[in-house]
Amino acid sequence: MSAINSTLYISHPxxxxxxxxxxxxSKSESNRALIIEALSGAGSQLDNLSEANxxxxxxxxxxxxxxxxxxxxxxxxxxxxxxxxxVTGQQKIITxxxxxxxxxxxxxxxxxxxxxxxxxxxxxEGYPPLAFRGIDRNREYPATLKVRGDISSQYISxxxxxxxxxxxxxxxxxxxxxxxxxxxxxTLALMKHFGAEGHFEGNIIHVPPQTYQPASYIIESDWSGAxxxxxxxxxxxxxxxxxxGLRRNSFQGDSAIANxxxxxxxxxxxxxxxxxxxxxxxxxxxxxxxxxxxxxxxTIAVVCAAKGIAAEMSGLESLRIKETDRxxxxxxxxxxxxxxxEDIGNGIFRVKPITNFAAGPVFDTYEDHRMAMAFAPLAxxxxxxxxxxxxxxxxxxxFWQDLESMxxxxxxxx
Ligand SMILES: O=C(O)C1=C[C@@H](OP(=O)(O)O)[C@@H](O)[C@H](O)C1
Ligand SMILES: C=C(OP(=O)(O)O)C(=O)O
Numbered sequence: 055m056s057a058i059n060s061t062l063y064i065s066h067p068x069x070x071x072x073x074x075x076x077x078x079x080s081k082s083e084s085n086r087a088l089i090i091e092a093l094s095g096a097g098s099q100l101d102n103l104s105e106a107n108x109x110x111x112x113x114x115x116x117x118x119x120x121x122x123x124x125x126x127x128x129x130x131x132x133x134x135x136x137x138x139x140x141v142t143g144q145q146k147i148i149t150x151x152x153x154x155x156x157x158x159x160x161x162x163x164x165x166x167x168x169x170x171x172x173x174x175x176x177x178x179e180g181y182p183p184l185a186f187r188g189i190d191r192n193r194e195y196p197a198t199l200k201v202r203g204d205i206s207s208q209y210i211s212x213x214x215x216x217x218x219x220x221x222x223x224x225x226x227x228x229x230x231x232x233x234x235x236x237x238x239x240x241t242l243a244l245m246k247h248f249g250a251e252g253h254f255e256g257n258i259i260h261v262p263p264q265t266y267q268p269a270s271y272i273i274e275s276d277w278s279g280a281x282x283x284x285x286x287x288x289x290x291x292x293x294x295x296x297x298x299g300l301r302r303n304s305f306q307g308d309s310a311i312a313n314x315x316x317x318x319x320x321x322x323x324x325x326x327x328x329x330x331x332x333x334x335x336x337x338x339x340x341x342x343x344x345x346x347x348x349x350x351x352x353t354i355a356v357v358c359a360a361k362g363i364a365a366e367m368s369g370l371e372s373l374r375i376k377e378t379d380r381x382x383x384x385x386x387x388x389x390x391x392x393x394x395x396e397d398i399g400n401g402i403f404r405v406k407p408i409t410n411f412a413a414g415p416v417f418d419t420y421e422d423h424r425m426a427m428a429f430a431p432l433a434x435x436x437x438x439x440x441x442x443x444x445x446x447x448x449x450x451x452x453f454w455q456d457l458e459s460m461x462x463x464x465x466x467x468x
Contacts, residue, residue, distance in 0.1 A: 060442075060443065060466045060467060060468050061416065061439050061440070061441055061443075061466070061467050061468075062439060062440045062443040062454065062464055062465070062466050062467075063437065063438075063439045063464070063465045063466075063467065064430060064433035064437070064438055064439070064440065064457070064462055064463070064464055065433055065436075065437040065438075065462070065463050066290075066433055066434050066461055066462045066463065067461070067463060068291075068461060069290055069291040069292075069434050070290060070291055070292045070293065070461070071286060071287060071290045071292075071293040071294070071295050071434075071460050071461065072293070072294050072295070073295065073296070073459065073460055073461075074295070074296040074297075074298060074328075075283060075295065075296070075297055075298065075456050075459070075460065076275075076298045076299065077275035077276055077279050077280055077283075077297055077298065077299055077300070077450075078104055078105055078106055078275070078276050078279055078449065078450050078451070078452065079102045079103060079104040079105070079106075079109075079273040079274065079275055079276060079299070080104060080273055080274055080275065080276040080277070080278075080306055081104045081106040081108045081109050081128075081130070081276065081448075081449050082130065082237065082240060082306065083104075083240065083244065083273045083274060083305060083306070084100075084103045084104040084106070084109040084112075084273050085108065085109055085112045085128075085130045085131065085134060086130075086134070086211070086215065086240065086241055086244045087100050087103075087244060087248075087271055087273065088100070088103070088109070088112055088113060088116060089112070089116075089134045089135075089138055089215050090215060090244060090245065090248045090250075090266055091248075091268075092116050092138065093138070093141075093142075093215065093216065093219065093266055094248060094265075094266030094267065094268060096266075096267075096268040097268060098248065098268045098269055098270065098271065099268075099269075099270035099271070100270075100271055100273065101270070101271070101272040101273065102272050102273040102274075102275075102299070103273055104273065104276070104449075105451055105452070106276075106447075106448060106449045106450065106451065107126070107128070107447045107448050107449075107451065108126075108128035108130060108131060108448055108449065111124075111125060111126050111128050111131050112128070112130070112131045112134065112135065115131065115135055116135075116138075121145075121146055121147060122146070122147045122148075122149065123135065123139075123146055123147065123148045123149070124148075124149055124150060125148055125149070125150040125154060125182075126150055126151055126154070127150065127151045127153055127154055127377060127421065127448060128150075128154075128448070129154075129157060129206070129208055129376070130208055130211075132148065132150055132154055132157070132159065132182060133159065133162055133206070133208035133209055133211070133212045134208070134211070134212050134215065135148055136148060136159065136162055136163070136166070136173075136184060136212060137162065137166060137212035137213055137215065137216045138212075138215075138216065139186045140166040140169075140171035140173060140186055140189060140216075141166075141169075141171070141189065141216040141219055143188050143189045143191075144186055144188075145186060145187060145188060146185075146186050147176065147183055147184065147185050147186070148182060148183060148184050148186075149176075149182055149183035150182055150183075151421075153377065153378065153421060154182055155177060155178070155181055155182050155183065156181065156375075157181070157182075157375055157376075158180055158181060158205060158206075158375065159180065159181060159182055159184070159209075160179070160180035160181075161201060161202050161205055161206075161209045162208075162209035162212055162213070163175075163180075163184065165199055165201050165209070165213055166213075168195055168196055168199060169189075169193075169195045169199070169220065169224075170189050170190040170191060170192075170193035170195060171186070171188075171189045172186070172187035172188055172189065172190070173185070173186055173187070174187065195220070195222075197222075197225060198225045198226070198227050198258075199213070199224060199225065199226050199227070200226075200227045200229055201213065201226050201227070201228055201229070202228075202229050202230050203228035203229060203230050203231065203232035203233065203257070204229075204230035204231045204232070204233055204371070205233075205372070205375070206233070206234070206372065206375070207232070207233060207234035207235065207237045207238050208234075208237070210226060210228065210238050210241075210259070211237060211238060211240075211241040213226060214226070214238070214241050214242065214245065214252060214259065214261060215241060215245065217250075217252065217261035218245070218250040218261055218262070218263060218264040218265070218266065219263075220263060221263060222263060223260070223261045223262040223263040223264070224260075224261050225258065225259070225260045225261075226258070226259045226260075227257060227258055228257040228258075228259070229257070231345070232257065233345050233348070233369070233371065233372050234307070234345070234346065234347075234348060234372065235307070235345070235346055236306070236307020236308075236346050236347065237307060238254065238259070239254070239305070239307075240305040240306060240307070242254060242259075243305045244271075244305065245261075245266075247269060247271060248266045248267060248268075248269050248271075249264065249265065249266050249267030249269070250264040250265070250266050251264070274299060274300065274301055274304060274305065274306065275297070275298065275299030275300050276306075276308075276449065276450070277300065277304060277306040277308035277309045277311060278306070278308045278349045278350065278424075278449065279427075279449060279450045279453075280297050280300060280308075280311060280329075281308065281311045281349075281350050281353040281354075282353060282427045282428065282430065282431060282450075282453070283295055283297055283331065284311055284312075284315045284318075284320050284331060284353070284357075285353055285356065285357040285428070285431035286431040286434060286460075287319075287320045287331040287332070287333060288315065288318045288319045288320050288333070288336070288357050288361060288431075289357065289360060289361070289431050289432070289434040289435055290333070290434050291434075292333065293331065293332065293333055294330065294331070294332050295330070295331045295460070296325075296328050296329070296330045296331075297328060297329050297330075297331065298327065298328045299327060299328065300327075300328060300329045301327070302324045307346050307347050308347050308349055308350055310346065310347050310350070311347075311350055311353070312329070314342055314350065314354060316334070317336065317337045317340040317342075317363070317365075318336050318337075318340075318354070318357055318358065318361060318363060319333055319334055319335060319336035319361065320332070320333065320334065321333070321334040336361060336363065337363070338363065338364075339363065339364055339365070339366075340363065340365055340366075341365065341366035341367075341368070342354070342365065342366075342367060342368070343368045343369040344367060344368065344369040344370055345368075345369030345371075346369075348369070348370065348372050348373060348376070349424065351367060351370055351373055351380065351384075352380060352384060352424045352425065352428035353424075353427075353428045354367065354405075355367065355384050355388065355395055355403075355405050355428070356384075356388070356428045356429055356431070356432065357431065358405040358407070359388050359391070359393035359394075359405050359406065359407055359408050360391075360393075360408060360411075360431075360432055360435055361407075362407040362408070362409070363405065363407060364404060364405060364406070364407055365404070365405045366398075366402060366403075366404050366405075367395075367402070367403045367404070367405065368400075368401055368402045368403075369401070370401065370403060371401055376422070376424075377420070377421060377422035377423065377424070377448070378420035378421060378422045378425070380422065380424070380425075381395065381403070383418075383420045383422065383425055384425075386418070387417050387418060387425065387429060388405075388406070388408075390412060390415045390416075390417065391408050391411055391412050391415050391432075392408045392409060392410060392411070392412055393405070393406050393407065393408040394406035411435055411436050413436065414436070414437055414438070414439070415432075415436075415438050415439070416438075416439040416440075416441065417429040417438065417439065417440050417441065418441050418442075419440060419441055419442050419443075419445050421442070421445055422445060423445045423446050423447070423448040423449050423450065424449075425445070426440050426442070426443055426445050426446050426453075427446055427450065427453055430453075430457065433457075433462060443466070
């Protein structure tokens with residue numbers, strides 16, 4: 055199986071899962087390690103870099119000689135490269151897919167301009183594509199830079215990684231609600247690993263001037279990718295699945311999936327360098343704030359609908375500006391099976407449980423890897439189809455092969 059622009063029909067004859075999966079490495083960790091390595095100017099030993107397209111793209115762009123760089127649909131690449139190009143004083147253009155040109159970047163550009171970078175918008179103000187025209191290194195910059203924390207943490211991570219290079223370092227004051235906080239902490243943890251320490255207290259982050267030191271680092275497997283396996287275990291008749299390369303003390307906020315899934319009927323056992331998932335009892339209701347782990351929201355919405363759990367989900371504000379408007383996409387696709395994500399006000403959504411599965415649903419994926427992977431586990435409940443299955447390449451290119459190895463039947467049709 056593998057055809058671009060196809061429909062993938064998926065079923066699982068026994069509905070029993072047993073075996074081990076080697077997950078892809080985290081693209082978030084990989085892309086930070088690669089930017090820090092490039093800023094350090096010295097070769098670090100990075101092991102288990104992700105095969106995700108987002109990591110392939112940043113690897114390519116960091117050594118690209120052409121004037122125009124294409125970040126494709128990778129948010130981290132667009133945001134991290136923007137800070138990198140600005141601070142290294144390069145004269146380049148960065149662009150992306152049509153969707154990327156709708157994902158805001160003004161908060162980051164404003165901050166970099168205050169730091170002396172000359173950046174022009176080539177299209178709509180506040181959005182890519184961007185043109186970099188160098189940096190005024192002698193410019194005095196504010197002792198404290200105010201940065202909104204409620205749109206994307208990637209702006210903050212991007213600024214933090216370049217912060218040690220400034221003569222006085224950087225102090226960021228985060229304003230508004232801080233979303234995706236564990237990703238900021240991951241950035242600081244990796245910076246520290248490579249010899250540059252920052253301090254995060256309340257809403258203030260201070261990074262003194264420092265020099266990155268080369269170091270070796272083994273990228274952890276991707277907990278966001280693990281979440282789909284948790285869903286599959288929750289929906290299977292019986293299951294024992296080992297996920298390799300995951301750590302109990304992870305830098306990834308999406309490791310919260312282990313606790314969340316206790317509500318949905320999945321038990322996690324931590325081994326030396328893997329976790330084993332087995333089935334346990336589920337709760338009938340639960341509520342969770344996804345502000346720290348927005349990438350898990352689709353996984354949870356779909357599995358709860360399928361398991362008849364009326365979960366209350368909050369902290370989903372950032373979902374509308376990701377690879378697609380994920381709220382609208384979830385509502386549209388859940389309705390195909392008699393489910394829904396109901397807006398009950400104040401940013402809270404309730405999953406409407408599915409009572410009778412509509413037969414043979416065909417799910418659209420909106421150029422969003424997480425739509426494909428969040429709905430795929432439903433193949434354990436009924437035969438389903440996923441449109442444009444190649445979207446998984448953004449973070450988990452071997453996803454469909456891994457499903458096949460776990461007994462799923464996949465048939466591609468054009
Ligand atoms: O820094 C990162 O690696 C990421 C941060 C999050 O984005 P936001 O900060 O925009 O929520 C997350 O959704 C994305 O997949 C990866
Ligand atoms: C939102 C995501 O990625 P990014 O913002 O880096 O494109 C994601 O992987 O779910």
